[in-house]
Amino acid sequence: MRVVVLSGGVGGARFVRGVADVVAPEDVTVVGNVGDDVNVLSLHVSPDLDSIMYALAGINDDERGWGRAGETWRVLESVASLGGETWFKLGDLDLGVHLVRTQALHAGEPLSRVTARLVTALGIETRLLPATDDRLRTWIGTPAGEFPFQEWFVARGHRDEVDAVRVEGDEAATPASGVLDAIDAADLLLLAPSNPYVSIGPILAVHAIRDALAARRVPCVAVSPLIAGRAVKGPADRMLTRMAGGTSPRHVTECYQGLIDAIVVDEADASDLDGLGDVRPIVARTLMVDGDARRRLAEAAMGAVPA
Amino acid sequence: MRVVVLSGGVGGARFVRGVADVVAPEDVTVVGNVGDDVNVLSLHVSPDLDSIMYALAGINDDERGWGRAGETWRVLESVASLGGETWFKLGDLDLGVHLVRTQALHAGEPLSRVTARLVTALGIETRLLPATDDRLRTWIGTPAGEFPFQEWFVARGHRDEVDAVRVEGDEAATPASGVLDAIDAADLLLLAPSNPYVSIGPILAVHAIRDALAARRVPCVAVSPLIAGRAVKGPADRMLTRMAGGTSPRHVTECYQGLIDAIVVDEADASDLDGLGDVRPIVARTLMVDGDARRRLAEAAMGAVPA
Numbered sequence: 061m062r063v064v065v066l067s068g069g070v071g072g073a074r075f076v077r078g079v080a081d082v083v084a085p086e087d088v089t090v091v092g093n094v095g096d097d098v099n100v101l102s103l104h105v106s107p108d109l110d111s112i113m114y115a116l117a118g119i120n121d122d123e124r125g126w127g128r129a130g131e132t133w134r135v136l137e138s139v140a141s142l143g144g145e146t147w148f149k150l151g152d153l154d155l156g157v158h159l160v161r162t163q164a165l166h167a168g169e170p171l172s173r174v175t176a177r178l179v180t181a182l183g184i185e186t187r188l189l190p191a192t193d194d195r196l197r198t199w200i201g202t203p204a205g206e207f208p209f210q211e212w213f214v215a216r217g218h219r220d221e222v223d224a225v226r227v228e229g230d231e232a233a234t235p236a237s238g239v240l241d242a243i244d245a246a247d248l249l250l251l252a253p254s255n256p257y258v259s260i261g262p263i264l265a266v267h268a269i270r271d272a273l274a275a276r277r278v279p280c281v282a283v284s285p286l287i288a289g290r291a292v293k294g295p296a297d298r299m300l301t302r303m304a305g306g307t308s309p310r311h312v313t314e315c316y317q318g319l320i321d322a323i324v325v326d327e328a329d330a331s332d333l334d335g336l337g338d339v340r341p342i343v344a345r346t347l348m349v350d351g352d353a354r355r356r357l358a359e360a361a362m363g364a365v366p367a
Numbered sequence: 368m369r370v371v372v373l374s375g376g377v378g379g380a381r382f383v384r385g386v387a388d389v390v391a392p393e394d395v396t397v398v399g400n401v402g403d404d405v406n407v408l409s410l411h412v413s414p415d416l417d418s419i420m421y422a423l424a425g426i427n428d429d430e431r432g433w434g435r436a437g438e439t440w441r442v443l444e445s446v447a448s449l450g451g452e453t454w455f456k457l458g459d460l461d462l463g464v465h466l467v468r469t470q471a472l473h474a475g476e477p478l479s480r481v482t483a484r485l486v487t488a489l490g491i492e493t494r495l496l497p498a499t500d501d502r503l504r505t506w507i508g509t510p511a512g513e514f515p516f517q518e519w520f521v522a523r524g525h526r527d528e529v530d531a532v533r534v535e536g537d538e539a540a541t542p543a544s545g546v547l548d549a550i551d552a553a554d555l556l557l558l559a560p561s562n563p564y565v566s567i568g569p570i571l572a573v574h575a576i577r578d579a580l581a582a583r584r585v586p587c588v589a590v591s592p593l594i595a596g597r598a599v600k601g602p603a604d605r606m607l608t609r610m611a612g613g614t615s616p617r618h619v620t621e622c623y624q625g626l627i628d629a630i631v632v633d634e635a636d637a638s639d640l641d642g643l644g645d646v647r648p649i650v651a652r653t654l655m656v657d658g659d660a661r662r663r664l665a666e667a668a669m670g671a672v673p674a
Binding site: 101102103132134135136137139141142144145152153154155156157159160162163166177178181182 | 408409410439441442444445448451452459460461462463466469470473485488
């Protein structure tokens with residue numbers, strides 16, 4: 061079974077690993093968000109692609125919840141002592157990735173190609189594609205003004221309420237090479253339990269990707285990132301409350317209008333399945349506490365495909 | 368007494384520290400070579416400026432002879448594991464400098480200004496100026512072809528004999544802001560014991576700097592980098608043998624024709640002081656084994672100024 065997963069960062073990355081554990085890893089293609097890519101200290105950082113890579117390679121830091129296991133911070137200490145910018149936490153091992161990527165981009169290599177090289181170097185068999193090789197940047201509209209995604213998320217600690225999400229570059233962006241072919245060849249399309257607005261949204265902002273999902277001939281299943289109406293981590297619940305009017309399965313489903321056939325919701329949300337229309341609910345335990353939990357969630361989502 | 372020192376990397380950096388110890392540090396301006404600047408992993412590395420900064424801040428690694436004390440190599444290990452370029456050894460602490468510098472240069476800040484910021488952040492009172500803010504790159508002509516300086520020096524281990532040194536950008540390069548004023552205001556000009564061809568040469572390749580030295584009204588003293596006709600480190604002796612025909616004080620002096628009034632030579636070379644013309648020899652012990660030796664050498668060079 062060939063599966064395509066659209067994914068954002070940490071939560072999505074865990075799910076992606078569960079899917080790769082259940083399906084043969086080489087039959088999985090992950091399409092990663094690049095709307096929160098950011099230039100830090102002259103380096104091109106792709107936090108979501110990296111979270112997915114680290115999860116798939118098993119070198120992510122499970123305790124801290126982001127970045128790499130065994131990480132150290134020598135470079136950032138040096139930068140701090142020089143008065144440089146340290147708001148975005150770049151670890152030493154992590155920096156190796158950003159340096160190799162940035163050098164390749166400066167040399168004219170597309171993001172998708174250097175990502176493929178990094179994936180191979182890390183021994184990952186799953187394919188990871190950025191949604192686009194074009195420049196796509198997520199902006200967050202708040203009562204305090206509009207901010208680049210990482211400035212709002214990291215520097216301001218995503219404390220500002222969100223009124224709007226704008227994806228700069230969406231009109232011109234075309235899918236990275238391989239994305240549409242993978243969607244076309246897939247037996248199942250999955251939307252990872254990532255933030256619908258700032259993680260999955262910028263992927264769908266690439267018109268040709270949204271159109272391909274809308275025109276699908278195979279099931280597309282979203283996994284809700286909420287448990288009992290609350291985000292496991294991050295601001296998804298507050299964003300849904302403010303922008304969609306609530307955090308029930310219906311509100312998540314409405315973010316993917318016309319794009320999904322089923323939605324996996326947590327047992328804690330199973331009592332409120334009204335208003336899903338023709339989107340079929342799949343109730344499961346969605347908290348990915350360990351490898352077994354990840355795999356069970358992946359299997360639940362894949363249950364949408366007729367055997 | 369106001370002193371200007373033209374300096375290359377490690378050896379020059381030690382001498383510069385000796386000068387700053389002897390003169391009030393704020394009365395010393397160092398003009399550093401940028402011909403061996405190099406782009407590594409998308410970062411702008413200025414090895415000579417950094418060697419001088421580290422020496423002046425007392426954070427250089429005396430045992431290894433280059434880079435920073437207490438250095439670690441986590442980033443480069445990560446880069447290596449990803450198949451990235453590792454021929455140029457960038458330590459973690461060192462990388463902090465390159466990141467801050469590169470970001471500033473990308474933002475349009477001149478090299479001289481970000482250098483000044485780094486110097487201040489490191490608590491250095493001596494002024495350090497790059498010879499130029501313009502792009503200047505040293506190329507090494509060898510029987511095996513012409514190579515960028517660092518490719519010849521580091522990647523090929525400076526094993527190739529050198530037939531010619533070419534400084535790309537010399538015609539257009541203008542001195543960094545402050546260089547000519549410092550030379551004009553100086554009571555003494557010093558050429559550090561650096562390689563005449565690839566360390567001091569590219570500074571003098573900036574025409575306005577060479578012209579200012581040629582038109583000097585104060586003494587200019589070079590310190591020979593050779594001891595008993597041999598380089599303490601590096602290829603200066605082999606280069607002099609091949610390109611100047613020998614390694615006596617005369618051959619070093621001829622590299623600075625019309626630009627110096629005296630040359631400090633090691634006791635081991637005092638028996639061969641023929642052919643210096645009107646350049647006065649100053650015999651001293653030139654091996655900078657410790658702080659005392661550095662200061663004595665600086666004092667010997669400064670003895671050229673009438674009290």
